Amino acid sequence: MKKVLSFDVDQTLNIAKTPIPDEIADLLIRCLKNNLQICPISGQKFDQFLVQIVDPLKNRGVSPSELKNLHLFVAQGTQYYRYNPDQEDWTKIYDYPLKEEEVKKITEALETAAKELGFWEADKLKDGDEIIENRLSQVTFSALGQKAGTKEKYAWDPDCKKREKIVEKAKALAPEFDYEIGGTTSINAIKPGMNKKFGMENLLKQLSVEKSDVLYFGDMTQPGGNDYPVVKMGIDTITVRSHEDTAFALRGILGFLSK
Numbered sequence: 001m002k003k004v005l006s007f008d009v010d011q012t013l014n015i016a017k018t019p020i021p022d023e024i025a026d027l028l029i030r031c032l033k034n035n036l037q038i039c040p041i042s043g044q045k046f047d048q049f050l051v052q053i054v055d056p057l058k059n060r061g062v063s064p065s066e067l068k069n070l071h072l073f074v075a076q077g078t079q080y081y082r083y084n085p086d087q088e089d090w091t092k093i094y095d096y097p098l099k100e101e102e103v104k105k106i107t108e109a110l111e112t113a114a115k116e117l118g119f120w121e122a123d124k125l126k127d128g129d130e131i132i133e134n135r136l137s138q139v140t141f142s143a144l145g146q147k148a149g150t151k152e153k154y155a156w157d158p159d160c161k162k163r164e165k166i167v168e169k170a171k172a173l174a175p176e177f178d179y180e181i182g183g184t185t186s187i188n189a190i191k192p193g194m195n196k197k198f199g200m201e202n203l204l205k206q207l208s209v210e211k212s213d214v215l216y217f218g219d220m221t222q223p224g225g226n227d228y229p230v231v232k233m234g235i236d237t238i239t240v241r242s243h244e245d246t247a248f249a250l251r252g253i254l255g256f257l258s259k
Contacts, residue, residue: 002236003209005031005253006073006200007246008218008227009042009052010183014243015150017183019052024243025060027250032066034257037207041073041199043180043188043226045135046081046090049074064088071207076180076188076226077199078137080206093206096194097136105174106139106189107132113169119143119162124152137194141166143185153184163187164224182226197229211235217246 010016013024020028031038040053049072057070067083072090074081080093098106110132114120121143122131129145143156143163157163160181167179167187180188180195188195204211214235218227221239231237240246 002215003213004037004039004203004207004215006039006041006203006214006216008220009040009044011219011242012217012240012246013040014052016153017146018150019056021243022060023247025056027247027254029057029060029062029066030254031250032062032069035069037069037071039071039073039203041077041196041203043076043135043138043140043182043186044074046072046074046079071203073199073203075135075137076190076194076196077202078194080202094202095137098139098191102191103134103139106177109170109174110139110141110166110187110189112173113166114141116169117165119166124148139189141187141189156185180226181224182220188226195229196226197233200230200233200235217249
């Protein structure tokens with residue numbers, strides 16, 4: 001039996017950039033009660049993990065003792081937070097930030113690539129939003145910003161072809177970095193090796209488990225997708241299309257545990 005369930009976030013636990021649904025929150029709480037270690041790992045920043053995962057769990061009655069079994073692997077796992085029940089808050093265990101000059105070079109490469117291809121759509125941003133965001137250990141391009149509607153995001157690049165072109169051009173401009181496609185409109189730019197493989201290797205170390213103890217859920221498991229490094233590691237992976245698929249699998253796991 002697996003000890004750890006690890007998840008991509010957008011389109012795996014939720015509709016992109018929205019809080020996890022009540023059903024997913026309830027299923028995750030049941031997993032936490034059964035002492036399964038729950039480890040979301042995503043390109044999102046820490047605050048977004050709180051909004052999309054932690055707050056909905058609290059709204060559904062998760063206890064501090066259960067939160068001890070929840071591990072937040074932020075920015076593809078290049079940042080790791082775990083819950084401290086004594087302080088009733090989250091503690092950062094590690095962080096691997098980019099240097100200022102690295103952030104600048106990545107930002108310029110992504111912006112130049114998107115503009116040259118005609119995919120820079122700043123006129124569609126909502127007030128206070130931005131296309132390129134510094135997430136400390138990675139830089140993320142979100143074509144329509146973070147605040148765009150779900151319908152617009154899903155429609156912008158459903159086959160990933162636009163982002164593949166941006167990645168190709170950005171890679172030519174700043175070849176010392178890696179670029180991965182994730183979510184609905186995003187590209188995550190990182191230093192080589194600082195992807196979900198790095199995050200999962202640290203997960204194994206921090207939780208003192210083996211690869212065989214982990215089951216991973218993700219929607220971008222194809223080559224070039226940001227879940228693919230987990231697949232290449234040989235970790236058992238379930239490819240999902242939506243949070244409904246994830247809920248179906250979790251119900252099966254919990255049904256097995258209740259026998």
